[in-house]
Amino acid sequence: MVHQTRSKLTALFPHAQHPVIISAPMLGTANSTLAAEVSKAGGLGIIPAGFDFTPSSTHLTTLDSELSAARTKLNILPTVSKYDDPLPVGAGFILSHPSFLTHFLTTALPLLRANRPAAVWLFAPRADDVASGAVRTAIAALKAEGFVVMFQVGTVAAARQAARDGVDVLVCQGVDAGGHQFAGGAGVVSLVPEVVDMLAQEREELGLGEREVVVVAAGGIVDGRGVAAALALGKFSCVCVVQFTVAEEAWTPEFRRNLILETRDGGPATVKTPVLDDIQGTPIWSGIYDGRALAGKSWQDHAAGMPLEENRRLFKEADKAGDTSRKITWVGTGVGLVKRIQPAADIVREVRGDALRRIRGLQSAS
Ligand SMILES: Cc1cc2nc3c(=O)[nH]c(=O)nc-3n(C[C@H](O)[C@H](O)[C@H](O)COP(=O)(O)O)c2cc1C
Structure with missing residues (x-):
């Protein structure tokens, strides 16, 4: 049965249910309450971590308090140390600020180590930081600490580079997406299968070995119909949804x-x-x-x-x-498909349930 399916993503995030509905790290919009409610409902909530890595940055102090708040809301209190009890939420960073190069390893990494989110989501590095290997170094440091590293990309070239740099999850963001994205991107319907094919064909050149890179689709996916379609694009695909911008818990004015x-x-x-x-x-x-x-x-x-x-x-x-x-x-x-304000957990359950019904419907129709 489809609803019992375990996926590569539920193997990485055991609290989650297939198909995993991910609430993206929307800076200024998402928060610990939204992320905790999404994860409680079997999705994956990502807390936005911003882009300023300087030591006194309000982005980092806010992230610290939001991760602590999520821990309380999820009632996952540390036993011996926070290290023992990972939080089933992620923290999502934007890497395009110059302070990524100078401070990520000395400010963000210790903060993550202390708070143990289950995933670290990275997006939008500067071209120089990719070319110099600074992004690869940050990914290696995160992996060495045991974090699942998710990386949002908008082109096959960026997906190839991120896979080579060691990420666990590639979030393939199509040009329908809200917020920031690759200027020269493609829609998810072509981007996701091309990335899936690239990963299969270039395993050796990318040095993947036994490593499986999980592919997630993002951009224009709002309801169960979008999720069902995204799942068909590649056997590992799962999804992000932007109905969360108007979830009851969001900070949206x-x-x-x-x-x-x-x-x-x-x-x-x-x-x-x-x-x-x-x-x-x-x-x-x-x-x-x-x-x-x-x-x-x-x-x-x-x-x-x-x-x-x-x-x-x-x-x-x-x-x-x-x-x-x-x-x-x-x-x-x-945006045209968003019609009402709901609690985040209801969005997760409705979208997941509707996607599964539609997939079953397609199976029985064939
Ligand atoms: C209000 C808003 C804020 C966003 N902020 C971030 C962010 O801080 N970091 C990030 O990686 N992506 C951010 N994104 C992009 C999302 O990660 C994701 O790619 C996008 O929302 C998916 O497309 P959709 O909006 O069509 O669902 C943001 C999107 C929106 C709409």
Whole structure:
């Protein structure tokens, strides 16, 4: 029976149930309560860890307290040391800030060692840090501590490099995804099978040995239909879902929840561009990456020819005045399918159950 299936992912995360529904590390949106509820329901909740690795960084102090809070919420209290009792949640870092190179091993690693999340999710390294081997060194250090390393990629080339660098899980993010992603990416329907084929064909060149790299699909997957489709793309595929942006537990403010709930037709309603980061002043994304968000006022003015400086000025002024109309709402094309606010655990159970019913339905139809 499909519902009893163990998968490569449930072998890595024994608390989870197949197909594993993953709540991505959405910076500013996800938190320990959301992650704990997702994991309690048999999914995998990832707490966003941010990008600033400097010693006094608020990203790291917040991560520390959020991981402790998740431990309390999951009632997994340490026996001898935290080391003995891994937490069934992950911590998700963005690597594109220069402080990754200078501080990851001395600030983030000890914090992770003390808190023992089950997974460490990495995304968006700078090209130089990949080429120099700094990313490989960080992955090796995490693996040496026993962490499952998940790495989000948007191209086959990046997947190849990450597999060579030693990751356990490749999260293949398609261009429908909300938030930041590869500027030159592909949709999950072609990206995932091409990565699965690449891993099978290049096992030797990649030095995989007995190592199995698990493939997860992300981007535009919202409900059981998307999960069932993603599972068909490769035998290891499992999924990320962005309905969690409006989960009861998310930190998403009211105005964003309303925008997400009322938006339909996610293709034209969103835009994939580097310009919105230029307008809101988030210069951590190198040219490899851009972001998908609602095509709101800032974008419409840009598209109508407003100079960048003027757009930035209006953005700042509105922000200062508490006017949310120019704010950026990072969200993917799946936004049109998000229709209600639910507890995170209900989302996990509903999406997983619906995916299994659809897979069974396909089996009996054939
Ligand atoms: C609001 C928001 C914040 C995000 N923040 C992060 C992040 O901090 N780190 C990360 O690796 N991915 C982040 N992502 C991207 C997700 O990891 C994932 O690729 C994406 O949400 C999947 O596509 P979907 O939105 O269509 O479900 C974010 C996405 C959104 C919508």
